[in-house]
Structures are given as C-alpha cells and as structure tokens.
Amino acid sequence: MVDLIALGEPLVEFGARSDTGRLDTFSLGWGGDTSNVAIAAARLGASAAYVSRVGDDEFGRMFRDLWKEEGVDTSAVEVDPDAPTGIYFIVPDPEGQKRFVYYRRGSAASRMQPADLDPDWIGGARVLHVSGISQAISEAALGTVAAAMEIAEDRGVMVSYDANVRRQLQPVALLRAIFEMSLGRSDIVFVSGEDLDALYDGRPHDELLEEAADAGPRLVVLKRGAEGSTILTRSGDRTEVAPFEVDAADATGAGDAFAAAFLVARLDGRDVADAGRFASAVGALTATGLGAVAPLPTREQAEEFLQREDAVDGGAAGG
Numbered sequence: 001m002v003d004l005i006a007l008g009e010p011l012v013e014f015g016a017r018s019d020t021g022r023l024d025t026f027s028l029g030w031g032g033d034t035s036n037v038a039i040a041a042a043r044l045g046a047s048a049a050y051v052s053r054v055g056d057d058e059f060g061r062m063f064r065d066l067w068k069e070e071g072v073d074t075s076a077v078e079v080d081p082d083a084p085t086g087i088y089f090i091v092p093d094p095e096g097q098k099r100f101v102y103y104r105r106g107s108a109a110s111r112m113q114p115a116d117l118d119p120d121w122i123g124g125a126r127v128l129h130v131s132g133i134s135q136a137i138s139e140a141a142l143g144t145v146a147a148a149m150e151i152a153e154d155r156g157v158m159v160s161y162d163a164n165v166r167r168q169l170q171p172v173a174l175l176r177a178i179f180e181m182s183l184g185r186s187d188i189v190f191v192s193g194e195d196l197d198a199l200y201d202g203r204p205h206d207e208l209l210e211e212a213a214d215a216g217p218r219l220v221v222l223k224r225g226a227e228g229s230t231i232l233t234r235s236g237d238r239t240e241v242a243p244f245e246v247d248a249a250d251a252t253g254a255g256d257a258f259a260a261a262f263l264v265a266r267l268d269g270r271d272v273a274d275a276g277r278f279a280s281a282v283g284a285l286t287a288t289g290l291g292a293v294a295p296l297p298t299r300e301q302a303e304e305f306l307q308r309e310d311a312v313d314g315g316a317a318g319g
C-alpha cells in the first residue's frame with residue numbers, strides 16, 4: 001500500500017541561465033508538476049508512486065534513475081518505444097517573468113491510456129494526486145485522469161487536484177470546463193491566483209474560491225506564493241496561512257512542493273491550519289534554491305526550519 005500516487009507528465013527542464021537575453025546557457029533540471037509532487041512527498045518521508053509514460057530515450061532513462069534515487073515507485077511508469085519524453089525551457093521574458101516553452105506534443109505521457117491503470121493498486125493508495133496539466137496534454141491523458149479519479153472515488157481514495165492552468169496547452173474555455181468538472185470529483189483542490197486569473201480574467205479570487213468550495217471538494221486551497229495561502233472548507237470555514245519570508249532564488253515547483261507537503265501533513269493527521277503551515281514552510285524552502293527538485297527539503301529540514309521560525313516568533317512575542 002502506497003501513501004500517494006501521482007499521475008501526469010514528467011518534463012526535463014532546461015532553465016535559461018543567461019541574463020543577457022541570449023538563450024545560450026541552460027541548466028538541466030527536473031519538472032512536471034505531478035512528478036515534482038511525488039518526489040516532494042517521498043523526500044518528506046511518505047511512500048510515493050508515479051503513473052506516467054516516458055520514452056525509450058535518454059531523458060526517460062534519466063527520469064527513471066531520478067525516481068529510483070528518490071525512492072519513488074515506478075512500477076506504473078510505462079516505457080513507450082514510439083514517443084519521446086517531454087522537455088521544456090524556462091525562458092526569462094523582458095518583464096523579468098518566466099515563460100515556459102514546451103516540447104511535449106505527442107510525448108510518451110500524452111499517450112497514457114485508461115487501460116494503463118491498475119484499479120486494485122490505485123485503490124490501495126491513500127491519496128491520488130492529478131492536475132490540470134495532466135488533463136490538458138491530450139485527450140488520451142484527459143480520459144486517463146478521469147478513469148483514475150473514478151477508480152479512486154469508487155474505492156474511497158482521497159483525490160487531490162491541482163488546477164495548474166497552462167494556457168499554452170488548450171483553449172481557455174476548455175480549460176475552464178475541465179477545471180469546473182474536476183471540482184466535483186476531488187476532495188482537495190489546490191489553485192493559485194494565476195490559475196484563477198487565467199480562467200476567470202478579473203473576477204475576485206474570494207468569490208471564485210467560495211464558488212469552488214460550493215462545487216463539492218472538502219477543501220479548496222488558494223496558493224498565494226509569497227503571500228501565504230487561504231484554505232476554505234466545504235462548510236465555509238476559512239483559514240489564513242501566513243507566509244515565511246525567505247530569500248527566494250527560483251519559485252518554479254514551489255507550489256508543487258506546497259501541495260505535496262499539505263497532503264503529507266493531512267495523511268499524518270494534522271489539522272488544516274497545521275498542514276497549511278507545514279506546506280508553507282516546504283514551499284518557501286523550495287523557492288530558496290534553483291529548480292523544482294534540487295531544493296526540496298527532507299522532513300527533518302522542514303521541521304528544523306519550523307522550529308527555528310517558532311523560536312523567532314516566540315522570542316518576538318516574549319520580547
């Protein structure tokens with residue numbers, strides 16, 4: 001029995017290092033939101049598994065080695081001999097924001113099929129984690145996610161869903177319909193301010209958050225990055241989680257780390273506020289290093305960070 005099964009697409013990451021505007025120096029990293037979640041959960045001590053397809057190529061082999069090193073179960077990662085592993089470039093744009101440029105169309109993961117899923121194995125997990133990216137990469141992947149969610153629901157496995165809206169992947173009307181459909185099929189929904197803006201241009205986040213909570217999930221978590229997070233329960237209880245101030249080097253993957261930590265903390269039986277605080281710490285620590293995977297903290301590192309922060313808070317309150 002595995003604690004967390006994540007399903008989606010891994011992407012080898014090429015982060016542009018040049019600040020000259022010329023794309024001539026890249027550092028290799030690991031991406032793919034759901035792969036990040038599986039690795040983050042494993043670093044935090046949970047047993048984690050990944051469901052996907054990789055190509056029979058160098059990048060696919062590199063990922064399989066990585067998951068093995070990180071202790072992520074790859075028994076449900078198929079090797080597709082006829083399609084490549086996806087990759088992406090992180091390119092700084094002139095406003096100092098980052099842009100993702102994908103080479104993933106027709107990738108191995110986009111060819112996932114519902115028949116790849118083992119219902120008994122998924123049914124034995126404690127949580128299934130999927131995302132809007134897992135759904136948006138292809139029709140086959142959308143169907144595979146739907147099948148996995150159905151298996152999880154039938155077998156009483158908690159379903160976690162991260163909206164992770166990527167407008168490059170599908171027309172916005174389709175992404176919105178997929179998001180709204182997924183709300184009613186998930187127990188925990190993670191969504192960011194950028195996701196809400198991408199789907200519902202200009203509508204107030206608070207209003208959207210309430211609508212999302214009304215649509216069925218037990219918890220909706222609004223990830224606000226360096227501004228903290230807001231958690232709403234189906235019954236309308238609201239928890240604000242304060243952010244931790246850190247020297248951020250690269251926020252890529254920090255939201256995935258946050259989601260993984262929140263899930264691990266909930267599996268440990270922590271209440272919503274405590275899970276939010278733990279997730280906030282893990283997200284902040286992940287933003288302090290480059291890439292989505294290298295800076296992911298272990299459980300000990302996350303707990304030490306929280307203890308140090310408590311000591312500072314306690315000192316400030318006492319003084």
Ligand code: KDG
Pocket residue numbers: 011030031032033034036088100133166252253254255256292
């Ligand atoms: O959350 C980080 C991911 O966005 C990144 O790893 C790439 O999965 C990715 C995607 O499809 O955008």
